[in-house]
Amino acid sequence: MSSERQHRREMVLFGQMLHQRGYVAATDGNLSVRLDDQRIVVTPTCMSKSMLRASDMVVVDLDGRRLSGNRNVSSELAMHLLIYKLRPDVKGIVHAHPPTATGFAAAGLALNQPLVCEVVIGLGSIPLAKYGTPGTPELSDALEPLIPQYDAILMSNHGVVVYADTLHHAYMKMETVEHFAQIALVTHLLGRQQPLGEEELEKLRLARTKYQVASSVLPLPCGTVAGNHNGDVQSNLESQPANATRPRSKDLHSPLKTKS
Numbered sequence: 402m403s404s405e406r407q408h409r410r411e412m413v414l415f416g417q418m419l420h421q422r423g424y425v426a427a428t429d430g431n432l433s434v435r436l437d438d439q440r441i442v443v444t445p446t447c448m449s450k451s452m453l454r455a456s457d458m459v460v461v462d463l464d465g466r467r468l469s470g471n472r473n474v475s476s477e478l479a480m481h482l483l484i485y486k487l488r489p490d491v492k493g494i495v496h497a498h499p500p501t502a503t504g505f506a507a508a509g510l511a512l513n514q515p516l517v518c519e520v521v522i523g524l525g526s527i528p529l530a531k532y533g534t535p536g537t538p539e540l541s542d543a544l545e546p547l548i549p550q551y552d553a554i555l556m557s558n559h560g561v562v563v564y565a566d567t568l569h570h571a572y573m574k575m576e577t578v579e580h581f582a583q584i585a586l587v588t589h590l591l592g593r594q595q596p597l598g599e600e601e602l603e604k605l606r607l608a609r610t611k612y613q614v615a616s617s618v619l620p621l622p623c624g625t626v627a628g629n630h631n632g633d634v635q636s637n638l639e640s641q642p643a644n645a646t647r648p649r650s651k652d653l654h655s656p657l658k659t660k661s
Contacts, residue, residue, distance in 0.1 A: 405436055405442065405460075406455070408434040408436065408442055408568070409442060409455035409456075409458050410455055411434070411568050411569065412432050412433075412434065412442070412444060412453065412455075412458060412568065413453045413454065413455055415432060415495065415568060415569070415572045416430075416432060416444065416450035416451065416453045417450065417451050417453075418572065419432075419450050419495070419497050419572075419575070420449065420450045420451035421451070422499075422576075422579075423499070423500065424497040424498065424499040424500075424575065424579065425450050425497050425498055426498070427449065428446070428447050428448055428449055428450075429450075429497070429498050429560075430444075430450050430495075430496055430497040430498065430560075431443065431444045431475040431477055431481070431496050432444050432450075432493075432494065432495050432496070432568065433475075433481045433493070433494045434492060434493050434494075434568050435485055435491065435492045435493070436460070439462055439463060440460055440461070440462055440463075440468060441460070441461060441462075441463070441481065441482075441485060442458045442459070442460050443458065443459055443460075443461060443474055443475055443478060443481060444457070444458060444459075444475055445457050445458070445459055445470070445472035445473060445474060445475065446472070446473050446474060446475050446476050447473070448472070457470075457472055458470060459472055459473075459474045461474055461478065463482060463485065463486065464482075465478055465479065465482055476535065476536040477496060477535055477536055477540070479536075479538070479540070479541050480496065480540055480541060480544060480562065481494050481496075483541045483544065483545060483548065484544075484548055484562075484564050487545070487548045487549055488548060488549065488564065490566060491564045491565065491566065492565070492566050492567055492568070493564065493565055493566070493567050493568030493569070493570065493571040493572075494562065494563070494564040494568075494571055495562070495563050495564070495568070495571045495572050495574075495575050496560060496561070496562045496563075497560060497561060497575055498559070498560035498561070499560075499561060499575065499578065499579035499582070500579075501579055501582035501583045501586055502555060502560075502561050502578050502579050502581075502582035503555075503559070503560050503561065504582070504586075505529075505555060505582055505585070505586075506529060506555040506556055506557055506558065506559060506560065506561070507557075507558050509529065509557065510529065511526070511527060511528050511529035511555060512526075512527035512555065512578070512581055512582060512585055513526040513527060513528060513622045514585065514594060514596050514622055515596045515597040515601075515602055515621070515622040516581075516584060516585060516588060516594060516595070516596055516597070517581055517584055518597065518601075518605055519577075520577060520581045521597065521602065521605045521621060521622065522605050522608055522609055523574070523577055524552055524553050524574060524577060524578070524581075525551070525552075525620050525621050525622070526551070526620050526621060526622040527551070527553045527554070527555060527578060527581070528547050528551055528554055528555065529554075529555045529556075529557060530543045530544050530547055530554050530555065530556050530557060531543045531557055532556075532557040532558050532559070533556075533559075535559060540556070540559075543556070543557075544556070544562070550620055551620070552564060552565060552574060553574050553575075553577075553578050555578075561575065561578055561579075563575045563578060596622070602621050602622070605621070606621060
């Protein structure tokens with residue numbers, strides 16, 4: 402098991418990588434790691450992710466009370482706490498503003514077309530959460546219906562949040578989201594999409610189990626009817642209303658709900 406010192410070093414590393422790749426600017430973004438059942442370590446507020454030191458991180462409990470650290474915690478701590486409470490499997494979270502994916506979020510468009518097989522295997526569908534003011538309960542309320550069944554979420558007019566069993570895997574999911582957004586943008590510019598069909602998606606569902614790269618319960622995007630792969634970009638956009646969400650999976654239950 403990784404030590405707290407190692408986690409802090411990873412947060413410094415991935416913070417620098419987020420900045421180097423242009424996924425954050427100025428003091429944007431935040432990262433966190435679950436240390437144990439009672440504590441998480443999170444990046445401080447008002448600091449560039451390119452200039453973080455291991456000693457800058459703040460340790461809080463699951464109620465957000467600061468346990469150690471000299472700096473103020475990220476203003477979006479509540480989002481991290483909600484994800485950890487709803488997803489006991491999650492150990493690392495990354496929130497950033499990668500330009501292309503955030504552009505889709507600002508345009509009111511989810512990344513939910515099955516265009517690239519690796520994305521379908523690794524992330525399934527990437528939904529769009531309705532807008533919520535950062536640092537307020539509105540943001541948590543917007544994310545809560547989606548967190549139990551997705552590993553990456555676009556946040557309307559804001560950015561992207563991803564989470565995984567390690568901070569490393571969460572960071573790689575952020576790269577995948579932005580890379581896929583760039584590919585999807587190209588299809589929009591070309592005026593043509595060729596989504597995978599239902600039969601192909603079923604094969605990818607089986608591949609998830611074989612390669613164990615993602616939870617088999619992550620929702621898959623909707624495929625095309627067999628034999629009809631000449632996707633029309635405009636019709637695809639019109640069929641996906643902004644801020645649309647999927648119903649919760651019956652197999653996934655929120656710990657917060659079950660305790661109430």
